[in-house]
Amino acid sequence: QLFTLEVLLFFAPPLRVTPFCLLYPSLSLLLPIMLVKSTFVLSLAFAADAFAVRRGSNDWFAPTPADRRSPCPMVNTLANHGYLPRSGLNVSLADLIAGFTAAVNLDPAATTLVGQKALLTSTTGNNATFNLDDLNTHGIIEHDGSLSRNDIYFGDNHSFNKDIWESVAVAFTNTTISIPTAAKARVTRLQAAAAANPVFNLTADGTQFSFIETALYLSVFGNLEDGNANTEWVKVLFTQERLPFREGFSRASSPITAAGILGLVAKVAAASV
Template sequence: MPSDSSPKMYTSNLDVKPFVPPGPNDSRSPCPALNALANHGYLPHDGKEISLRQLIRALTEVFNLSTPLALVLAVGGVLLCGSVAKLTLTLHDLALHNRIEHDASLVHDNAHVGDKFAPTPVDPVLVDRLLDEAEAEDELTADFFGKMRARREAEALVKPLNFIHANFARGESALILTTLGHARPGDDITHRVVSVDAVRDFLGKERFPDGWVKSKETIGLFTIAKLSGIIRKAVLANSS
């Protein structure tokens, strides 16, 4: 049974721990947020047998997710992909195909037919295509992510994502906007925008962008649900 002693958490916006890329024996997932937490030492760097307590603590203290949202994400990961007996999760187990992972990721290739696990390395071609589209934008919005999701789903899917995985996919984009982005003057947390450079570092390199600061507002279930709804409308508007 692994210890619940966690690495020192993020304590201030000037205290981001250094980025250390994964080694050949380290475990990583299709989730850039969890990979970044491991790469910066907020989760065990080897990515193996991470306790439920460690997951919840990292999500709440580093990203300022609400405890209910962190519980949903962490408990869901352990129940669907981890060890229920030990209440632990190894990051690579999140690549189990069609559990939480799904086809038509913005930056990962689809699982090959018959494979138990989806690819975990970022596909540089997909990253470049996303960033090429992003370069035309001043700042990236929910509408941009909806447009990119519509394009990716059109090219990568034989049949549409089911209801659950479609919600997962939109929720992932909502989390990028809320954890990496900032609100324009007068806007609330559901209208955040994110810079191209931040997306390049976070999705392409699985590291925190230089100068990143965590959200001053706690990110909760309602916020993610509302922002996911905005992204859903953009997906539908850009689907043929």
């Protein structure tokens, strides 16, 4: 029987395997296209997932070229973390209140104090919203003598200016920033700005917002009584526009109230004389 099988196999015609590409020529031509398309679709899916994470979480992401940002490092920071719209577009007072409450526990009344002024800059066509770069408008919230931006006289009043910030931060030599130290740094910066800018003009509103900005970083990264803001955290905010979670920052357990901010403003003003 084994001999018979061997004979049959010897005389049997050779087994021919027809290549797939000859059996299905049209499908073979499509396969590379299908593979490329599948890869592209998968790439889009992964990109969409990453975009969803970026837009939906409070992780820090640098703004894209299309995202709008303001002259205010705190506002920009909240947008970079997704507490405010990351696009920087069509921000409402409700967005500000929710974002500042969630991020740093700023009381709604304290947020409203500045938020209502922000709406006056609106270019959205809806006076209940504004874009973050609308805050570049000079003389409403933005003012001469910023701690980290140049005056509008020099052209760019909204981008972080390393030299200006370093001229302020040089005063922060301790691990915490006290009210007197913050006040002195602010006054020194105003004096330098006035000397450099031939049309320097700090209005009454500008002066108030200048004090509020100092009081805000002192209260968020320190306390309402004597400031003592963590120096490293303050530097992270200004230079990276990021909340310093990895450096140990956590949101205040008690709300930072409007009355508390204004009380701290009075202390900074008194220390500025």
